[in-house]
Amino acid sequence: MTTTAPEFSSPFMDQLRDLLRWRRDVRHFRPDPVPEAVLDELLRTACLAPSVGLSEPWRFVRVDDPARRAAVRADFTRCNAAALADRDGPDALRYARLKLAGLDDAPHHVAVFSHPDPAQGRGLGRATMPQTTTWSTVMAIHTFWLAATAAGVGVGWVSIIDPDRIAAVLEMDPALELVAYLCVGYPAAPASTPELERRGWERRAPERRQWVRR
Numbered sequence: 001m002t003t004t005a006p007e008f009s010s011p012f013m014d015q016l017r018d019l020l021r022w023r024r025d026v027r028h029f030r031p032d033p034v035p036e037a038v039l040d041e042l043l044r045t046a047c048l049a050p051s052v053g054l055s056e057p058w059r060f061v062r063v064d065d066p067a068r069r070a071a072v073r074a075d076f077t078r079c080n081a082a083a084l085a086d087r088d089g090p091d092a093l094r095y096a097r098l099k100l101a102g103l104d105d106a107p108h109h110v111a112v113f114s115h116p117d118p119a120q121g122r123g124l125g126r127a128t129m130p131q132t133t134t135w136s137t138v139m140a141i142h143t144f145w146l147a148a149t150a151a152g153v154g155v156g157w158v159s160i161i162d163p164d165r166i167a168a169v170l171e172m173d174p175a176l177e178l179v180a181y182l183c184v185g186y187p188a189a190p191a192s193t194p195e196l197e198r199r200g201w202e203r204r205a206p207e208r209r210q211w212v213r214r
Contacts, residue, residue: 019150022192026154029105029185034153039108039184042151046144051136055121058137059176060144063109071169072161072181073103079160094201102156106183111166112141113176137179144182154187 008016043060051057063069080101087095103109114137116130117123126132145155163178172178196202 019146022190023145023149024154024187024191024194026156026183026185026187027102027195028188029102029107029154029156029183030188031105031107032186033107034185038151038153042144042147042153045147046140049136049140049143051121051139052126052132053121053124055115055118055124055126055133055136056140057115057118057120057133058140058179059113059115059172060140061111061113061170061172063111063170068169069103069109072109072166075161075165075169076101076103076158079162083160094199098196098199098201101158101160102183102185103158105188106156106185108184110182110184111170111172111178112137112180112182113167113172114179115176117175134177134179141180141182148184152186154183154185154190156183157181158183 039062046058046060047056049058063072084092084095114134116133117126118133141157148155158181161181166181167174167176167178191198194204197204
């Protein structure tokens with residue numbers, strides 16, 4: 001067991017900021033697969049994430065079966081059409097031009113589920129804020145994402161899907177909740193700015209970088 005905390009140098013901190021800057025929600029992927037050893041290491045790194053009560057509520061699921069992938073793609077198409085129908089005017093045109101999923105191109109699909117009340121952790125820290133299990137799973141997803149970026153691997157989060165239908169497609173335990181459906185692979189064109197910003201959909205808000213004081 002390590003008893004002395006490591007010291008992180010100024011160059012390392014600069015690299016950490018670069019990692020955060022280059023972590024993008026990737027939508028365009030190369031078709032070549034990521035080596036299994038790299039994927040396994042990303043999963044091991046993701047499991048270093050903090051979790052409430054050390055509950056580790058996440059479940060990472062590789063979706064390799066073509067029929068299940070096709071069902072996920074069909075659900076995305078249905079949900080995306082409904083989302084487009086709710087928009088009108090210029091906003092609808094901008095939305096229609098966005099490529100909002102890498103489902104067709106990404107060589108790997110990963111569904112991430114969370115157990116809302118796992119036995120592990122024995123309920124510590126969840127009595128008044130039970131949603132902390134979901135937040136813990138999001139932390140694991142973010143850790144996976146940062147590790148992937150450091151390895152040159154892209155990740156895209158597909159959220160325009162029906163979580164209950166996807167859980168049924170994957171035949172998961174009904175006690176688990178779908179938190180994320182991720183496309184994983186080597187990015188076709190790495191970028192240090194969000195695609196939505198490059199396409200004029202939204203901009204970062206500088207005021208978010210300031211403390212709110214009470």
